[in-house]
Amino acid sequence: MHDVKTLQEIFNAHLKEQSFNAQPRELYQPIEYTLALGGKRLRPLLLLMARNLYGHEVKDALDAALAIEVFHNFTLLHDDIMDQAPLRRNKPTVYKKWNTNIAILSGDVMLVKAYDYLSKTPSKNLVAILATFNKAAVQVCEGQQYDMNFENRNDVSIDEYIKMIELKTAVLLAASLKLGAIIGNASNDDAEKLYAFGLNMGIAFQLQDDWLDAFGNENEFGKQKGGDIIANKKTYLLLKAQELASSEIKTKLSAVMYDNNITATEKVDTVIDCYNELNIETEIQKQIQYYNQKAIESLNGISVTRDKLQIIISLAENLLNRKS
Amino acid sequence: MHDVKTLQEIFNAHLKEQSFNAQPRELYQPIEYTLALGGKRLRPLLLLMARNLYGHEVKDALDAALAIEVFHNFTLLHDDIMDQAPLRRNKPTVYKKWNTNIAILSGDVMLVKAYDYLSKTPSKNLVAILATFNKAAVQVCEGQQYDMNFENRNDVSIDEYIKMIELKTAVLLAASLKLGAIIGNASNDDAEKLYAFGLNMGIAFQLQDDWLDAFGNENEFGKQKGGDIIANKKTYLLLKAQELASSEIKTKLSAVMYDNNITATEKVDTVIDCYNELNIETEIQKQIQYYNQKAIESLNGISVTRDKLQIIISLAENLLNRKS
Incomplete structure (x- = not known):
């Protein structure tokens, strides 16, 4: 089996071979720009790792890995328009650097290109691959729509929130693993176990993101502390706090959320005070552990030895221990 | 072979069976809304007709026909944002009725759904089907980008214009025919001949649209006469006029294009006067005939009898004789 670094190198070399130098x-420039921004390449890596569980050679999975990375970047292009995000990986987003129309259309081409790469996968498995990919792709869009809907709602439940992050983030990680398994000719049962692992890990991963925003080390995190708090984003932290809060703390929370006379730092500090009073950090860490545990248990009975699985489990655990 | 009306009924029945009643x-509402707006269903019809050339049964082509119609409607959703079009088939466009974010995201789901339908096509031909569809899908996006680029340019040549409408409009008609041929297990040679027929007919079809805007009967056309003229759209008519105009007419044309002190009717009348002086109507009719002829000639040597081909040729000729 290849180690993480080798798989990363194999993928990046394959990505580099692709040319978007067209008219x-x-x-095409925004596509080159976006793909060159880098990132963890987590989804293609998961796909290649899953493929690698069923044989040393991963060549036959490289185009599917590319498809999943190009698809993920397509969602970023369109999400950044919808969320009016000015920066992505510290660089201007496509719609800011060019314009909205170009970000829409370049995104559209990326989605088609994702299918184009997917279509190059060994045709024996093509029907199963397309079914898995299509389902995940629709769900990611549904997740984004729920996320936008939640901005205008004050009665979002924690169950609804978990469902949203499952759709928006977790299903694509899950599908990446499943696609790798399918290409490796794994049994249906194995493919579903890897999917379940990815799904639960994806939820834990997003909750960790929520945690980092309020409790991460600002220097290591590399983003402004409390960005979610400043934007009144309905994260797990806020929803749980609203659930557990006494009427006194509830009043304090809503007051500070809509108070334009305090600084951002004051707002962040006050909200984190409320979180601390309610032990929200413990609550979210319990949830992260719960989904982490559920992910590991999903692998019970898989036909692959623990020894081989360790590379995927370790990657997931590193992600959950990350400080940025 | 089925006649046009029967194929239309078969397709519409299949479309009606699809449910977008999801959360x-x-x-999903904008998708239901868009698909219910109707339209000529030209692309699925062409696909089914081509399939029908190679056997009476068209069932195996229905999902691909659906894919091409859903794809076409996806492009309308996104194009209407980019072109800021308030109306489509006399109804508010999705981005006007809902908002831009919803039009982006619903469009994205439609593109994925198009691939989902395509994936259901008999898998023996799936690789060829995906290749044809992917190529056309990318080209349609390229055509839309050229169209947007042309708005900011004053040196667009007629060759560039023809290339743009080929990409934006003609390749999808061509691909529809080719897909039908592939599903019918036609030879490569036949599939390419049908593609070439669709490509040339598509160009003629778009030129006819340009002609209708200025020379169509307003009552039958159902749109405001001279809409393209009012919007200073670089149509074949305008580009040809600019090419043929004396410096005197050139001055008259540019003056009226940017004169805010005249009414829309005055503008349209003046520009049409220039077109008449330059015999532009004859010029465009020659071009339409040229591409029409080229389309018919593309079918030379096809393995299907003229008798059978007549249904497709007649449909194309009806489209070219249309007044609206």
Whole structure:
């Protein structure tokens, strides 16, 4: 089996071979720009790791890995328009650097290109691959729509929130693993176990993101502390706090959320005070552990030895221990 | 072979069977709305007709026909945002009725759904089907980008214009025919001949649209006469006029294009006067005939009898004789 670093190198080499040096430049430049921004390449890595469980050679999975990374970047292009995000990985987002129309259309081409890469996968498995990919792709869009809907709602439950992050984030991680398994000719049962692992790990991963925003070390995190708090984002932390709060703390929380006379730092500090009073950090850490545990248990009975699985489990655990 | 009306009924029945009654409603309602707006269903019809050339049964082509119609409607959703079009088939466009974010995201789901339908096509031909569809899908996006680029340019050549409408409009008609041929297990040669027929007919079809805007009968056309003229759209008519105009007419044309002190009717009348002086109507009719002829000639040597081909040729000719 290849180690993480080798798989990363194999994938990055394959990505580099792709050319988006086509006309019209207005359409293809944003694609080159986006794919060059880097990132963890987590989804293709998971796909290749899952493929690697069923044989040393991962070549036949490289185009599917590319498809999943290009798809993920397509969602970023369109999400950044919808969320009016000015920056992505410390660089201007496509819609800011060019314009909204170009971000829409370049995103569209990326989605088609994702299918184009997917179509190159050994055709024996193509029907199963497309079914898995299509389902995840629709769900990611549904998740984004729920996320937007939640901005205008004050009665979002924690169950609804978990369902949203499952759709928006977790299913694509799950599908990446399943696709790798399918390409490796794994049994259905194995493919589903890896899917379940990815799904639960994906939820834990997003909850960890919520935790980092309020409790991460600002220097290591690399983002402004409390960005979610400043934006009144309905994270697990806020929803849980609203659930557990006494009427006194509830009043304090809502007052500070809509108070334009305090600084951002004051707002963040006050909200974190409320979180601390309610032990929200313990609550979210319990949830992260719960989904982490559920992920590991999903692998029970898989036909692959623990020894081989360790590379995927370790990657997941590193992600959950990350400080940024 | 089925006649046009029967194929239309078969397709519409299949379309009606599809359900977009899913959650979140914000995402799926615009899809239901768009697909219910109707339209000529030209692309699925062409696909089924081509399939029908190679056997009476068209059932195996229905999902691909659906894919091409859903894809076409996806492009309308996103194009209407980019072109800021308030109306489509006399109804508010999705981005106007809901908002831009919803139009982006519903469009994205439609693109994925198009692939989902395509994936259901008999898997023996799936690789060829995906390759044809992917190529056309990318080209349609390229055409839209060129169209947007042309708005900001004053040196667009007629060749560039023809290339743009080929990408934006013609390749999808061509691909529809080719997909039908592939599903019918036609030879490569036949599939390519049908593609070439669709491509040339598509160009003629778009030129006819340009002609209708200025020379169509307003009552039958159902749109405001000279809409393209009012919007200073770079149509074949305008580009040809600019090419042929004396410096005097050139001055008259540019003056009226940017004169805010005249009414829309005055503008349209003046520009049409220039077109008449330059015999632009004859020029565009020659071009339409040229591409029409080229389309018919593309079918030379096809393994299907003229008798059978007549249904497709007649449909194309009806489209070229249309007044609206």
